[in-house]
Amino acid sequence: MLYTYIKIGFRNLTKNRFFSFINLIGMTLGLSCFILIAFYIQNELSYDMQHENADRIYRVSQIQSGNEFQGTDRFAVAPRPLAPTLKAQFPEVEAATTLTLDETLLKIKDQPFYAQGLFSDPYLFDVFTYPLIVGMAKEALKDPKSVIITTSLAKKYFGEASPLGKTILLEQDRLLTVKGVVEDLPKNQHFSFDYITSYENYRYYDESSSWSSNNYHAYIVLPEGYDYHLLNEKMDALDVYTTPAYAQFPFTAEYFLQPLKEIRLYSNINFELGPVSDIKYIYLAASIAIIILLLAFINYTNLAIARTSYRSKEVGLQKVLGAKKRQVINQFMAESFLLTSCSFILALALAFLFLPGFNALIGSEIPLSFDDKAPVVFIIIVIGIVLGVLSGIYPALLSSAINPAKALKGKWLNSKTGISLRNTLVVGQFAASVVLAISSIVVYQQLNYVNKKKLGYNKDQIVYVHYKQTDFYAKNNVIKEALLQHPQIKKVTLTNNIPTNTEDQTIIDQWEGNTGDQNIQIYRNYVDPDYLDVFEMELEAGRNFSSQFPTDSTESILLNEAAVKKLGWSTAVGKTFGGRKVIGMVKDFHFQPFKLKIEPVVIGFRSKLRSYYSNYIAIKLELNDLENTLNHVKGVLNTHIPGIPFDQRFMNESYDQLYRTEKQFGQVFNTFTLVALFIACIGLLGLVTQKVSERSKEIGVRKVLGASIANIVLLFTKDFMRLVLLAVIIAIPIGWWGMEKWLQDFAYRIEMNWTVFVLAALLGFGVAFITVGAQTLTTANKNPIQTLREE
Amino acid sequence: MLLELKNIFKWVNSGGQRIFLLKDINLSVEEGEFISVMGPSGSGKSTLLNVIGMLDTFDEGEYHFLDESVHTLKEKYRSNLYKEYIGFVFQSYHLLDDLTVYENLEMPLLYKKYKGTERKAMVGDMLDRFSIVGKKDLFPAQLSGGQQQLVGVARALIGKPKLILADEPTGNLNSQQSEEIMGLFKRLNEEDNVTIIQVTHSEKNAAYGSRIINLLDGRMI
Structure with a gap:
């Protein structure tokens, strides 16, 4: 059967x-x-989740009340003494490790390349599970001359031969011996790495470990069933360390725990590891x-x-x-x-x-x-x-x-x-489609706005190179001159930050007119006199840095409009700020994504190597014969700094990266709008087909009584347009509400106007009209004697 | 002369064979005639009516309607022609269930672009003439079969056609209702000079007409 x-x-x-x-x-x-x-x-x-103790691992993060950075005062970082202190003072802490990540230059068999390093203490393996394939794990981390590498790194550079005992040169000055190989990590981790070594090899490692120097990340393991909020409160006792350490700052640090499995979806604070x-x-x-x-x-x-x-x-x-x-x-x-x-x-x-x-x-x-x-x-x-x-x-x-x-x-x-049920369903389907269409349009308009808005700087025709080698700095001027030799290269600037990536922030409490204990949080950048020209930033008042004023390198600074406004000054030029003289005011430029407001910036003269900060060469060039020009850049860098791979990037591409999430958001909405519309059309088609078949006699009668095909098609589409109209009426407030929420995340945003809704409604009507029209047309074209035949 | 059919053939091909639905039909109809078409099932009565009503095409022959050569006209002109001059009455009335009597009567006028006031006058006139003013707001389902067919005839007449084509107009009615409808047809024919062609099985109904055409296997006998 x-x-x-x-x-x-x-x-x-x-x-x-x-x-x-x-x-x-x-x-x-x-x-x-x-x-x-x-x-x-x-x-x-x-x-x-692949860690054995995944349910019991916590990251120790901190709140620095009053230290707002990129929109939040929460930081995922920790000082080096934190993890050992927790382990020592609180018996419930079963294990604690300190680690940090850094992209470093490695060299294997004269082959230089950049790789992501995990710098940690030996307790790493007590907290996290990284299955070892050969060699040793914890022991290796006790010796700063050892390194543990991942399988893929081993395969890539050592082939099938055993990598154990082989050496890797780290940052051109440290020879490490491979002591172990761990499995490659699954992609679904909140941080990833290519090798593990002792944190003593970390670029910014120093013997003295201050409680206010937050260069690390701390992770601990708590017992099964332990409520981590208890430890959160107990950690207030750490004030005895933080209070003196933060004495010179206008804020202090308070620690809190974040469950490991919540980091991916619930955290999003400053300095996440990935x-x-x-x-x-x-x-x-x-x-x-x-x-x-x-x-x-x-x-x-x-x-x-x-x-x-x-x-x-x-x-x-x-x-x-x-x-x-x-x-x-x-x-x-x-x-x-x-x-x-x-x-x-x-x-x-x-x-x-x-x-x-x-x-x-x-x-x-x-x-x-x-x-x-x-x-x-x-x-x-x-x-x-x-x-x-x-x-x-x-x-x-x-x-x-x-x-x-x-x-x-x-x-x-x-x-x-079933007609009313099915009418409801079709209305629901179209409402969903129109909501998605509204979202698509608004996301598109906002991204368009972001692309078209005056940034306050130029991002086109600029190639930049990011470098971390400290010995590079001494050769800066030579390299700059060599680069300028090429006819297509117009200008070159050396700077600590480029406008898409300004992460350096400081606190200043001395300025003209500051009588009390006021202070200002201000983003900071160090540049050379060509910076403003390369990025085509404009001066609102005053002048740029200049080689004609030798004192500029030690005494002068520039402020942006936002900084001057925040300080409450009417004019800035000539006043002192942070012990230096303001020589010019730069027009506001967007150095952060549009989600954040333009904040105060101070621009200083780059007169010495600041190893803690990043270093960039930014080159303004003509786009014709680009390959030749880029080869020239490569050639110059390789001549002066041999043996280091350089990554040349285009400024406008990096800018686009900033809005990748939003772009993806838009694409996802476009895709789902199409899918939903398509499915809604199928639903409508089903409804139309039934209606038409039920009313085929009526169509016949009407035709015999003189109705034209257009009359018939209109008769049916009118009915269905009513449903779509209802769907649109339902969809508009929902779409408006949702998109208003989304736009609220942006400090600089468009205002939705009626055209969005008209456009989305037209899309719904258009698609419905075509579906209904096409289906009705076939029946309307039929000879009425077929439908009116008497049985 | 109202219309003239000359050597009309209509056929379908089935299984490699040509089956004739109409075979060499010659018919001329004068204005004011009342013709009954008779014949057994499948003899081609309805097909002939559809051809005359221009709802169906034919394969061979000539058809003249009021000096127009229907066989040379394009579909669009044909439909304008029947819209203007022909009214249809059906066995199962074919009133629209969702419309009231008034709206059913008004519908053909909507497709002929009459103005609102004109339509009102014409529908009102028709309701009066058929004494169904009291039923104008009822839906077809609330009427008896005879009353429904009354509305069907009224609807066919409202555009002031020269010709009414009725396909077994009393087929679904009892004898008393049948007599009423046939009487109505006769009055229309005699008093208003409306030409009527009806298809019928009943000798009694056929007798109302002035001429009877007998069909067998698509042929006039």
Whole structure:
């Protein structure tokens, strides 16, 4: 019997190819989206979970009340004494480690390259689980001359030979011996590295370890079942160290614990070790996934009900021939099941096929392997079966209730059946689509605004090189002159920060007019006199640094407008600030993403090496014959600093990187808008098809009485446009509210105007019109005598 | 002369064979005639009516309607022609269920671009003439079969056609209702000079007409 159900079900599906096809497409599309998003969520939730003690590991972070940096006063950093002190003072701390990350220059067999180093104390392995393949782990970290490398690094530079005992040159002055190899890390960790060595090899390591020098990160392990909030409070006792250490600062540090598994989604504070996400994206993704899945399955029901009207004769005949109600239901369920499983298999295949594209779209690194996804796939299968049954049961019950006598006469049980339900569904589908369309448009407009807004500096035709080699500094001027030899290179500047990446902040408490104990937090940059010219920044008042004024290098500074405003000055030139004389005021420029307001900046003259800060060469060049010019840059750097790989980057590309998340956000919305619109159209198509078939006689009558084809099409589209109008009315406030929330994150943003909503509404109307029009047109074109034929 | 059919053939191809639905039909109808088309099932009565009503095409022959050569006209002109001059009455009335009697009567006028006041006058006139003013706000389902067909005839007449085509107009009615409708047709034919062509199975109804055409297997006999 089951075989018969499936056989007949299969024939029914192939008989109505058009319906089966759009049904299959709609459901497959919805399911693939759902599966991909499920993978994404699973990946996000699995961050840092591979450590044995994952549930018990905590990061010790700090709040520096009053020290606001890039929008928050929370910092993921810790001083070096913190972890050992916690271990010593609090018995509940089972293990504690201090670590930090740094991108360093390595050299293996005369091959220089940059690699990410994890600098740590030996307790690293007491906290985290990094499976060792060969050699030793904890012991290796006790000896600063040892290094542990990852498998991929070993493979890349040592091949198949055992790397144990081989040497690696770190930063050109330290020879380290490979003592161990650990497995490569999964991608879903909040920080990653290529090798591990003792923190004594860290660039900024020094013997004395001050409590106010936050160059490290501290992680601890607490006992099973321990409430970490208890320790949070106990850590107030650390004031005895922090209070004296922060005596010279206008703020102090307070420590707090962050569970390891919450870092990826709940943290997002300053100086994270790697990119983090936000739980709100998980919620957003989950809602989109569920909505799309529901839309897809609702469609199935929708189309199935529509088809019931075509199939009433078949069902009537089955009943006359003795089919029981249950058997009719089984027949319909078999078809539903057949279609659901087909699209599920297709969707699963599609999901894996599209995974790389999806990764690129949302900037994730979900691995293509199947093993880790087995539990998710299982859950998806269960959901698929449940929804398959649910979506099939309603049309099945509906059909089984058909009165065979009426059905054989071609009259369906009741033309109103399920119509209000299905109208609601279509309104819901279109409302969702229009909300997504509104989001797409607003995100696009905001990004456009970000791209077009006057930045206050020029980011085009600028190539920059980031370097960390301290011996580089002495050769600065030679290199600058050598670079300028090339005819295509117009200007060169040496600076500590470029405008896309200003991270240096300081606190100043001396300035003209500051009588009390006021202080100002101000971003800081050190530049040479060509800086303003290269980036085409404008002076509002005063003058630039100049070689004609020898005292500039020791006595002068520039301030931006925001700084002058914050200080409450009407004019700045000639006044003193932080012990130096202000010689000019620079027009405000956006040195931080548009999410943050332009803040005060002080620009000093770069007269000595400040090893703690980054160093950049920025080159303004002509774009013709670019390759030649870039080769020249490479040549100059290689001549003066041999043996170091340099990375030349384009300023405008780095600028685009700043808004990558927003761009991805926009792309995701575009994609899902299309998917939702498509699914909504299928839903609409189902509704239209049924309406048209129910009213085919009416169409015939109207045509005989003189209606033109345009009259008929209009008659139907008008009805459906009402539904879309309702959807638009529902969607506009939701879209407005959601996007207003999103825009609130930006200090510089567009205001939504009515054109957004008109555009989104037009999109909804347009797509609906085409769908309804196309379907109605075929019926309207039919000769009325076919539909009016008397039985 | 109202219309003239000359050597009309209509066929379909089925299984490599040509099956004739209409075979060499020659018919001319004068204005004011009342013709009954009779014949067994499948003899081509409805097909002939559809061809005359320009709802269906034919494969061979000539059709002249009021000096227009229908067989050379394009679809658009054909539909303008029947819209203007022909009214249809159906066996199962084909009133629109969602519209009231008034709205059903008004519908053909909407497609002929009459102004609102004109429409009102014409519908009112028709309601008066058929004594169904009291039923104008009812829906078809609230009327008896006879009343529904009354509305159907009124709807066919409202555009002031020269020709009414009725396909078994009393097929769904009981004998008393049938007599009423046939009486109505007769009055229309005699008093208003409306040309009527009806398809019928019943000798009694056929007798209302002035001429009977018998069809068998697509041929006039």
